[in-house]
Amino acid sequence: MSTQTDVQVQKIRAIGLTVTNCNRSLDFYTQAFLFELVSDITLEGQDYSDLEGVPGAKIRIVTLRLGDELIKLMEYLNIQGKPIPSDSQSNDLWFQHLAIVVSDMDRAYAHLRSFPIEPISVDPQTIPPENEASGGVRAFKFNDPDGHDLELISFPPDKGQDKWHQNSHSLFLGIDHSAIAISNTEQSLHFYCDLLGMQIDSRSVNWQSTQTRLDNLPGAKVRITGLRPVQDGMGIELLDYILPGKGRPIPSDWKSCDIAHIQIELVVNNLEQLVDKLRGNGVEFVSSRIVQFADSTSPYRQGCLVKDPDGHAILLIVES
Template sequence: MTLRLVRVELTVSDLDHAERFYVDGLGFAVERRGVIDPAMARLLGADQVTAVTLRRGGQTLVLQAFQPSGARYPSGATSCDQIFQHFAVPVADMKAAYSRLQLVRPSPISPAPQLLPASSGGVVAFKFRDPDGHPVELIQFPDHHDDGIDHSAIVVMDVARSIDFYCDQLGFSVAARQINTGLEQDRLDGLASVSVDVVALEPERPTPHLELLGYRNPPVRPTIRLASRDIGATRVVLEGAELPSGSVRLGDGSRAGLIHDPDGHAIVLISHC
């Protein structure tokens, strides 16, 4: 049973550069910096991992640099690739947030912020990439709340299979489901003739949630599974009651395990029991 989504972790090539991007461009604050627990580093297949922990509102983003480092983010990746995993940052004022973001020179996926149809929630959204190629989304909701991180979204090959995995094995529940189409969705994703299933999955406690993105068109392009040290690797860290075999004990007394979903997206499970 998944209790909550604890944090999102990104593998980066340059901690200083990535930190400036998220602090200056997106309003995150540095909480701490240092080498992660050696047992966790070994679980992720590394000799050593240096991390910067960032906070925004009540949520956490961790930037991690691996030794040895891995492959760069795949060039030419698109929003419907199986590797695609973004996290969404809610903002109160899209115009002001977009203007601030331009100071750190993001690589746009969307040509500009898009007002999505009421059927999609009536939000304004903008997708872009950070200096390493990780996709990120600015999102303005009708109530203009701007706390933390709203969700992490992953592209999946088979929506039904992924729902079964996350609900049956990890204890999520389906909170909402819809199909997004139209010119605004095309522009948001930087694709043509988009039709995508969007499934919101909620953990037991109200925290950032997961979204499954199942592209009917263009079809999902498969990618190879990444190692944790590869720049394209993104991990969600979930707190739960059960851990897989091979879990390790960390210095704070908790235990951690690493699994992958059916599409190869990495999940770190932690338990404080």
């Protein structure tokens, strides 16, 4: 068993998406999925520039809640970020989606179709029963107005966390996980489990025509490893595409202000110790230092942005 002295991730606090226009994204997320507004702040100064690795950044951050989970819409007001490549596919290593849990897939899908989405899946797909880990799960993948990848997901009674089966009144229940495309499962497990202390929650291989229609990727076969932090809650899914193989890597010049940027906020119990451990293991840092926030408006006491082995952004924080 883990003890409190272990350096590890406690929980995922939020998922941050860099957006082109906060007002447009705010309208979309509140109307399409009934997210609720938590806060709307604009931040600038050396601390945030150092944290995100973007000099002179002025960032509007709109925090939204769905169920127990938070997302942050981050608009760089004074910098024009690069758009997400229009030919992106699910096996490109910058692929990362939010899985929004619904209580009724058909109703949610019908509701969503009146919004400006770009479908990835043909229509909602049901994972076949012979897939032990995820048989009966229904899913539909699509893009938001910026091209960020999203998924609607519904769980049969014997799958998913208990909380997804306790509230049948709401159509949109919360966020189960963020899924990221990776190049090598063992390499990612070393980072997320050995270094960050997350735990393996599930393993499966999804393939056949269902996965092809879900991902719009001919012959798709993907090894999926689900991870959860110690305190449970939102998780991370590692998507390792066996077929058609790995897509394109995340370009090394992409920055936090580019629209493809998504950062997973991980609450840790000892940031200094963890940073030493990550530096010793050759992890790439975006932040120039551990940023200390004295400002009472900040939800963090400390923060440091790093990259996982494939370049996905991980914001390590200590909460205020």
